[in-house]
Amino acid sequence: MNQRNLLILFAALGLAALAAWLLSEDDSGSLSEGDPVLPGLAAVLNDINSVTVRRAGDTTVATLRRDEGGWVLADRDDYPANFARIRQNLRGLADAQIFEAKTANAEFYERLGVRDIADPEAAGTELDIQAPGYSARVIIGRTDEGGGSLAYVRRAGDAQSYLVTASLDPGSQSADWLDTAILDLPSARVRSVQIRHPDGEILAIAKPRSESTNYTVADVPEGRSLTYDGVANAIGAALAGLKLDDVEPAAGFDAGDAEPTVASFETFDGLVVEARTWQRDESTVHAFAATVTTPEPAEETPGEAEGDAGAEGSDDPIDAEAVARVQQEADTINARLNGWIYTTPSFKAEQFTRRMDDLLAAAE
Numbered sequence: 001m002n003q004r005n006l007l008i009l010f011a012a013l014g015l016a017a018l019a020a021w022l023l024s025e026d027d028s029g030s031l032s033e034g035d036p037v038l039p040g041l042a043a044v045l046n047d048i049n050s051v052t053v054r055r056a057g058d059t060t061v062a063t064l065r066r067d068e069g070g071w072v073l074a075d076r077d078d079y080p081a082n083f084a085r086i087r088q089n090l091r092g093l094a095d096a097q098i099f100e101a102k103t104a105n106a107e108f109y110e111r112l113g114v115r116d117i118a119d120p121e122a123a124g125t126e127l128d129i130q131a132p133g134y135s136a137r138v139i140i141g142r143t144d145e146g147g148g149s150l151a152y153v154r155r156a157g158d159a160q161s162y163l164v165t166a167s168l169d170p171g172s173q174s175a176d177w178l179d180t181a182i183l184d185l186p187s188a189r190v191r192s193v194q195i196r197h198p199d200g201e202i203l204a205i206a207k208p209r210s211e212s213t214n215y216t217v218a219d220v221p222e223g224r225s226l227t228y229d230g231v232a233n234a235i236g237a238a239l240a241g242l243k244l245d246d247v248e249p250a251a252g253f254d255a256g257d258a259e260p261t262v263a264s265f266e267t268f269d270g271l272v273v274e275a276r277t278w279q280r281d282e283s284t285v286h287a288f289a290a291t292v293t294t295p296e297p298a299e300e301t302p303g304e305a306e307g308d309a310g311a312e313g314s315d316d317p318i319d320a321e322a323v324a325r326v327q328q329e330a331d332t333i334n335a336r337l338n339g340w341i342y343t344t345p346s347f348k349a350e351q352f353t354r355r356m357d358d359l360l361a362a363a364e
Helices: 003-025 042-047 083-095 106-112 320-337 346-353
Strands: 050-055 059-067 070-073 097-101 125-131 134-140 150-155 161-165 181-183 190-196 202-206 246-249 261-267 271-280 283-292 340-343
Touching: 042 083, 070 083, 083 125, 106 150, 181 320, 261 346, 271 320, 271 346, 283 320, 283 346
Parallel strands: none
Antiparallel strands: 050 059, 050 125, 059 070, 097 161, 125 134, 134 150, 150 161, 190 202, 190 261, 246 340, 261 271, 271 283, 283 340
16 A cells, blocks of 8 residues: 555545544433433432523523532522422433434424424423533423423524423423412411401300310391301411412511501410501501410310310410420511511411401301
8 A cells, every 4th residue: 555545545544533432422322221411410419509591582491509508699688499390300301311302493492392492482491500510501302202201402502402301390480480379377376367348347266175166257237147167267267278479678668658467476486476467559468477375274175174184274384495496486477577578479468367257157
């Protein structure tokens, strides 16, 4: 073989090696069925310190940041974030394996919901994931495939889209990334509720024992009756499983000249939660605060034998440790809820502003 042919051969081998190297560097072409769609994410899962959620028009929906206390929404004044949703999506993406390669043609992205987020008509959600030494941006498209166990995704900047094995739910708005839990005070703990309206009307309900079925409504007008025996029970359960629809800093809240309706919930062990409620436009908003009072002995129910073992209302001295636990609970509630104004679902919100007429049967 002459020198010219050798040079041609070496050149061809060099070009082949270069092509092989370029292909190995092209991640979008190196993924196949069973491969993780985001290689390396699983290894840094516990080190992720921020996730930015974007939607159509490159609009930032939520900026999630992990600090010493946990995950917060930085663009919501560091309100606690929905850790369950964060975990579901990050763990889902870390475990996601390619089920099938789909289109690399941008004309067909819309069918899968993986169009570029910069497009104002984009239907998907982009997660921009950051950790020390690692970053990834992925567009999550339709997630209804396989009953929610499969999802369409495309790594931002790559042409290739994929159907992956993952249960993902990135939501569609900022509120979806909030920790929705406000309070969970079951009605079995609530001894009494007093609702004081700005016009002076007071609605008071109470029950003698935690296991009592229904609340008694005080001062029912003569000649009137309740709609049914348990009509006030929903009021007593207003703080049970209470979740937010939205939240805003109290510092920016302006109720104008409106006075709040104030509902005070007192438990059998002395916790008092006060809810101040305002009607604003088409929503009802609340501010919450907790205090502690010395619990009163429970009343005996009719027909209950005196001196029953373990009965509430005994003359036992106040349990200082129990009082301390309730105080700690009040402090925890205040630390979490003070400084915020909450919007709650209408079926819960209406319980904080009930009036006597709402509980009474029509006059005959």
